[in-house]
Amino acid sequence: MQRKAYVPGVVALLAALLAGCTGGSDEGGSTDNSNPGEAGTASAVAQPGKYDTLPEACGVVSRSTLDSLLPGIKQLTDEAQRDTAYAGEATQTFDTDRKVGCRWKVESTDATDHLLVDFERVVSYDNAVSDDNQAEALFARRVTAADLPAPTASATGAATGSASASPSTSPSTTTSPSAGASASASPSASSTVTPADLQPRLLEDLGDEAFIDDALSSSGSTAKQRTVTVAFRTSNVMVTIQYEEQPATVGVVPDSEEMQDKARKLAAQLADSLAG
DSSP states (O other): OHHHHHHHHHHHHHHHHHHHHHHHHHTTOOOTTOOTTHHHHHHHOOOOOSOSSOOOGGGSSOHHHHHHHOGGGGGOOOHHHHHHHHHOEEOOOSOTTTEEEEEEEEEOSSEEEEEEEEEEEOOOOOTTSOHHHHHHHHHHHHHHHHTOOOOOSSHHHHHHHHTTSOTTTOHHHHHSOOTTHHHHSOSSTTSSSOOGGGSSEEESSSSSEEEEEEEEOOOSSSOOOEEEEEEEEETTEEEEEEEEEEESSTTOOOOHHHHHHHHHHHHHHHHHHHHO
């Protein structure tokens, strides 16, 4: 009698266990052979960026554009020297699929001009973060590092606001009207207080996001060097243009408006080439 009472209890226990397993399966639970994280991980993988390669940096700038940014090229009488100047010099990189760049330097009778073009392709190693989102985060850090002055409604306000920005990123810090400083400089938009529309600022008509920076060196008796930087992001590629000019004559200040205009035109051409 005791054995008969025992066996049905075991059967009942096994039946309950089997029912539990079956019920879990019917309700969408995982079986012993499944990995509960596989489906969720697969569905959470972010999309890759639009670009999986980069252009050849020394070949993206046309000769006509180089003629405009580097006037000294036209003054070179030796054809071999002129070809070398057009060719530029590739920047050092360890992975041309991720980062490429090219530099040009040309002297003329009036000034020495430098141009740098840099491309960086961003790849996210986090399955939950897309390449585009990773590039957006990195570009935001660059904007913060540039320490752009807050936008203002007038040239006077811009000069006041930018005076508190760091000297390395604000042209008006070094060009604000001080005793004798503006008198010795050549008359131009950048020789006195920089107008509001030439201040370092965000740009709305270039790539997915962009900014322009403009800095004038504060060296004393030597010719002042102006550096205009335009940076923009298109999907998962960040592009940087750095355009520098140092006049041959002490007291001459490179024109901010002219240099910004040339750099922005080149940036627009590169953005169009990426879009194509």
